[in-house]
Amino acid sequence: MSKKIKIPETEEGTILFNTDPVIIKNHYEMDYIHSYAQDSPFFIGLTKGVLLGSECKECGYKYATPRMHCMYCGKETAWFELPETGKIHTWTTCYYGGEAFLKETPYNLILVEFDGVDTLFQSRLIGIKEDEIKIGMDVKAQFLRNSKFKITDVYFAPSS
Amino acid sequence: MKKVYLISGGITKFAKAHPEKDFRLMVREAYDYALSHVPRLEPSMIDGSVVSYFSDHFTRQLMAGAMVQDFLGLCPKPSRRVEGGGATGGLCIQSAYEAVASGRMKVIVAAGFETMSRVNTWKGNEFIALASDTNYDYPLGGFYTGYYAMMVVRHMHEFGTTPEQMACVSVKNHMNALHNPFAQHPADLTIEDVRKSEMVSWPLTRLDCCTMSDGAAVCILADEDTAFKVCDNPVLIKGVGTGTDCMRMADRPHGDVILLPNEKEDDYKDFKYPGVHSFRAGRTAAKMAYEHAGISNPLDELDFIELHDAYTSSEIQTYEDLGLCRYGEGGSFVEKGKPFLKDIDYGLELPEKAVIPVNPSGGLLASGHPVGATGIMQAVFSLWQLQGTIGKHFGTDKLQIKDAKRGLIHSHAGTGTYVAVTILEKT
Ligand SMILES: [Zn+2]
Numbered sequence: 384m385s386k387k388i389k390i391p392e393t394e395e396g397t398i399l400f401n402t403d404p405v406i407i408k409n410h411y412e413m414d415y416i417h418s419y420a421q422d423s424p425f426f427i428g429l430t431k432g433v434l435l436g437s438e439c440k441e442c443g444y445k446y447a448t449p450r451m452h453c454m455y456c457g458k459e460t461a462w463f464e465l466p467e468t469g470k471i472h473t474w475t476t477c478y479y480g481g482e483a484f485l486k487e488t489p490y491n492l493i494l495v496e497f498d499g500v501d502t503l504f505q506s507r508l509i510g511i512k513e514d515e516i517k518i519g520m521d522v523k524a525q526f527l528r529n530s531k532f533k534i535t536d537v538y539f540a541p542s543s
Numbered sequence: 544m545k546k547v548y549l550i551s552g553g554i555t556k557f558a559k560a561h562p563e564k565d566f567r568l569m570v571r572e573a574y575d576y577a578l579s580h581v582p583r584l585e586p587s588m589i590d591g592s593v594v595s596y597f598s599d600h601f602t603r604q605l606m607a608g609a610m611v612q613d614f615l616g617l618c619p620k621p622s623r624r625v626e627g628g629g630a631t632g633g634l635c636i637q638s639a640y641e642a643v644a645s646g647r648m649k650v651i652v653a654a655g656f657e658t659m660s661r662v663n664t665w666k667g668n669e670f671i672a673l674a675s676d677t678n679y680d681y682p683l684g685g686f687y688t689g690y691y692a693m694m695v696v697r698h699m700h701e702f703g704t705t706p707e708q709m710a711c712v713s714v715k716n717h718m719n720a721l722h723n724p725f726a727q728h729p730a731d732l733t734i735e736d737v738r739k740s741e742m743v744s745w746p747l748t749r750l751d752c753c754t755m756s757d758g759a760a761v762c763i764l765a766d767e768d769t770a771f772k773v774c775d776n777p778v779l780i781k782g783v784g785t786g787t788d789c790m791r792m793a794d795r796p797h798g799d800v801i802l803l804p805n806e807k808e809d810d811y812k813d814f815k816y817p818g819v820h821s822f823r824a825g826r827t828a829a830k831m832a833y834e835h836a837g838i839s840n841p842l843d844e845l846d847f848i849e850l851h852d853a854y855t856s857s858e859i860q861t862y863e864d865l866g867l868c869r870y871g872e873g874g875s876f877v878e879k880g881k882p883f884l885k886d887i888d889y890g891l892e893l894p895e896k897a898v899i900p901v902n903p904s905g906g907l908l909a910s911g912h913p914v915g916a917t918g919i920m921q922a923v924f925s926l927w928q929l930q931g932t933i934g935k936h937f938g939t940d941k942l943q944i945k946d947a948k949r950g951l952i953h954s955h956a957g958t959g960t961y962v963a964v965t966i967l968e969k970t
Contacts, residue, residue, distance in 0.1 A: 404563050411603065422678055448679055448793045473700070473819060475692035477684060477744045481669030484684035492689050494697075494793055494819060503793040503819070507683055513745060518700045534682050 419532075421451045424462055429536035432526045434465040436500060447497055447504040465504070468542050469495040471520045472503050476513040489513070495522060495539060510540040547643040548770035548777035549967065550584070550763050552923030553577035557727040557758035557911030560660030566596070566607060567614035569759035570654050573916075574615055577652075577761045583773040584763070590648035591621035595635035595655040596915035597628060600670040602658060611654055621648075628674050629853060631655065632760070632918020633954020633963030637783050639764045640965070649766045653922075656759035657913035667755050674957055676791050688752055688854070690792060690958050692744040695856035698820040699746075704859060704874035706746040710737035711877045711891065712855035713750045713908060718889050720905025722941035725920075727756055727911030733890060737855075751855040756911035760919035762926070778929045781949070782836030782966035786827030792819045792958040801826045803866040804839040810869055822857075822959030825864030832951070832964040833866075841866050842899060845966075846947040847928060848882075849921040851955035852906040861953060865964075867899060884942070903928070903942050918954030918963065925950040929969040 398408035419426050428435040437460035438445045439453035446460065447469075453460055472494040480488055491508040493516075508522060523542035530536050553576030555561070555569045564572070578584065592615065594608035604610070608624035627634040632655045639653035659667050672686040680690075698704050714734060720726035737750040770777035789795055797815035801823065802808065817823040829841075838844045848865065852858035859873035868876040876882065880893025882901035904910055904924040907917060927933050928947045934940035947969065954963045 401562065406562055409603070419678060446794065448791055450794065454789065454794065473693045473697035475689050475696060475744045477686070477689045477692075478742045479665065479668070479686075479744065480684045480689065481672045481681075481686045482663070482665040483669055484686070485665055487684055490684055492683060492685065492693060494693060501797070502795070505680055505683060505685065505791075505793050518696070534679050 422449060425449050426532050426536070429526060430530040430532070434467070434524050434537060435462050436465045437461065438463050445500045446502045447495070447500045448502060465500065466497050468521055468523045469497040469504070471508070471516065471518055471522055472496040473518060474508065474516050476516070491516065493522070493539060507535065507538040508540070509538055544644045545646055546767045547640050547780045548765055548767065548970070549780065549922060549926045550765045550770050550774040550777045551577040551581040552760070552762045552926045554725050554760040554920055554923050555758050556725050557756045557913055559727065559754070559756065561658070561757040562660065566602065566656045566658050566759065567610055569757070570611050570656050570761065571614055573759045573761040574652065574654060577763050581763065581773050584650070586616065588769065589617060589620070589650045589652055591642070592617055592652040592654055593623055593625050593635050593638045593642070595625045595631045595653070595919070596657055597626060597631045598657070598670055598914065600673070601661055601667070603661065611656070615652070615654070617652070627961040628956030629851060629914060630918060630954040630956035630961040630963050631915045632920065633952065633965065634785070634918070634961065635915070636762060636918060636922050636965055637785060637963050639762070640780050640783055643764050643766050649769050651764050653762045653764060653919055654759070655915040655917070655919040657915045658757050659755035659913060660757050664755055680791060688744040688747050691854045691856055692747045694792065694819045694860070694958065695746065697818060698856065698860060701820050702871035702874065706738060707734055708874035708878045709746070709751055709855035709859060710734040712852065712858045713737045714889055714891060715877070715883055716852060716902050716906040716908040718887060719884060719903055719942060720909030722937060722939050723905050723910060724937055726905045726909050728754060728909050729905065730909065731890070747854060747856065753853045753907040753912040756913040758911060758913035758916045760916040760923050762919055762922045776930045777970055778926050779968045779970050780965060781968040782832040782838070784828040784831030784833070784835060784964045786824035786831070786962045788817070788822070788824040788959050790957060790960055795819055795823070800870065801830060803830055803833065803841070805841070805866055806869070814870065816870070820860070821870060822860060822864050822955070822962060824959050824962040825861055825953070825955060828962040828964040829865045832966050836966040838966070841951070845899060845949050845951050847900045847903055847944050848951045848953065849902055849904060849906065849925055850953035851917070852902055852908050853912060853955070855908065857955065858901065858906070861955070862901070865951070865953065887941070900944055903944060918952070921952040921954065922965070922967070925952050925967050929967055
C-alpha cells in the first residue's frame with residue numbers, strides 16, 4: 384500500500400498588500416563581517432582620542448581622511464596625527480536621511496579643513512543651531528568614551 | 544573608429560511605482576516602442592545588448608541584465624551589464640557606442656531600468672547612500688541630499704549663489720515637463736513653492752530634489768550602413784567624453800581649473816578647483832566630448848542640453864562644468880533666463896533672452912530618475928529633438944526646439960564620481 388507523502392503544513396502566513404497584481408512583503412536582513420583592513424589604525428586611533436590622517440612621504444600631500452596610497456604618486460602613505468581643531472569648510476543640516484538615521488534627525492554634517500592638510504574630513508557637528516553655523520568657524524574634535532569602532536566615534540563641536 | 548548613430552528609442556512612462564510590470568516587462572515595452580519606429584530593422588539584425596541598472600538592492604535579483612536579454616529574445620547573442628551609479632545610463636550608451644565604433648557590432652540595444660518602488664523612500668535613500676564610502680561617509684548619516692547640500696553651501700560661499708536661483712531651476716524643469724507625457728512629476732510651481740516645500744537638507748527642499756522612480760528606456764545604435772538603410776533620420780554620435788573623481792568628496796583637490804577651449808587661465812586667478820563646489824569629472828567629460836566633436840564654443844555650437852539635474856544645485860554647477868558660463872556664474876545664468884525655453888511662460892521675471900534650453904524634457908527633477916534608465920532617457924528625448932519628432936512622441940510640439948542640430952546629454956554619478964557626456968548631431 385502506497386503512503387501519500389506530504390510537506391508538513393505550517394501556520395505562517397504572508398503579508399499581502401495587494402492581489403492585482405499580487406504584492407507581498409519580502410523580508411531581507413543581513414549581518415556583514417566587515418573588516419576595516421588597512422584603515423584599521425584610524426579606527427583604533429579614535430578609541431584613543433586621536434584623529435589620524437595619512438601623508439605621502441614622496442610628494443608631501445597630506446590627507447585628512449586617510450588613504451593608504453597617494454592619489455598623485457601612488458606611493459604608500461604614512462600615518463600622522465591631525466590637529467584637534469579645524470575649521471568648517473562646508474556644512475548642512477539634515478532633516479531627513481537614510482532610514483537607519485531618520486530617528487537622529489535633524490543633525491549637522493560638516494567637512495572640516497585642517498591647517499596644513501590638503502584634503503578634508505567629514506563629520507557630525509553638535510552643540511549649535513542651523514542658523515548659527517558658519518563656514519570658517521573653529522571646531523574641535525571630541526571622542527566617544529565608549530568607542531563603537533565607527534566613524535561616529537569622533538564628532539566636532541564649536542571650539543570658541 | 545566607425546561612425547555610430549542612434550536610430551531609435553523608446554521609453555516607459557516614469558512613475559513612482561509600476562507594480563503591474565516588473566523590470567523585464569518595462570524594458571520590453573520601451574524596446575517594442577523603439578522597434579516600432581524602425582520597421583525596416585529586423586530583430587535578427589541586432590547583434591547584442593548592453594543592459595544597465597544601478598542597484599542590486601532595489602532589484603534584489605542578481606543578473607537582472609541577463610534576464611532582460613532573455614526577455615527581449617536576444618539570447619544567445621552577446622550582452623553585458625554596465626553600472627556606474629547615477630551615470631549608469633550614460634555609461635551604457637557609451638558602451639554600446641564603443642561596441643559599434645570598434646566594428647564588433649553593427650546594431651546594438653542599450654537598455655536601462657530601475658524599480659525603486661520596491662522599498663520605501665527612506666530605505667531607498669539608504670541604499671543610494673551606500674554609493675558613498677561605507678567606512679567614512681555613510682555611517683555619519685551621510686546621504687545624497689546631504690552631500691549635495693554641503694557642495695552647494697560651499698558654492699554659495701564661493702560665488703554668492705542663492706537658494707532662489709536654485710529654485711528657478713526647479714520651476715523651469717517642472718514647467719517644461721507639463722508638456723512631456725512620459726514625465727513623472729510635471730508641475731506649475733513658483734519660487735516660493737520650492738522654498739516652502741519641506742526642507743530635506745539645508746538649503747535643498749523636496750522640490751530641489753528628484754524623486755524615486757520606476758521606469759525603463761531603450762536606445763538602438765547602429766553603424767552607418769545599417770543606420771541609413773533602416774532609418775530615414777538617424778542621429779550621429781558626434782563626441783563622447785567620460786570623467787571620474789574621488790568617491791569621497793573630502794578627498795577632492797583644491798588645484799587649478801581644467802580649461803575649456805573658450806576659457807583662459809586669467810579667468811580663474813586664485814581659484815581653488817574643483818574643491819567640493821565643482822565637478823572635475825563633469826568638466827573632464829565635457830572637454831573630451833567637445834574635442835571629439837570639434838566644438839570650441841559650446842554655447843554657440845549646441846542647440847540644447849539634457850543634463851543630470853538630480854538636484855537644482857547640481858544643474859547650476861553643471862552649467863559651469865559644461866562651459867555654458869564661467870565657474871561662479873551658474874546662479875545668475877539661470878536667474879537671467881538663459882537656460883529656459885523661449886515659448887513657455889514660466890511665471891518668472893526673466894531679464895535676458897533664452898540662450899540654450901537646458902532640460903527641455905523636464906530633466907530628472909520632473910521626468911523622474913529610475914537610475915539605470917535615466918541616461919538613456921536623455922538620449923531618447925535628444926534623439927527625438929534632433930529628428931524633429933517630439934510632436935509625434937509627446938502628442939504636442941510645445942517642447943520641440945526649432946531646427947535643433949546638435950544636443951548634449953550629461954549623465955552623472957555619486958558626488959560627481961563618474962560623468963558621461965555625449966554629443967549628438969542631426970544628419
Ligand atoms: Zn604622493
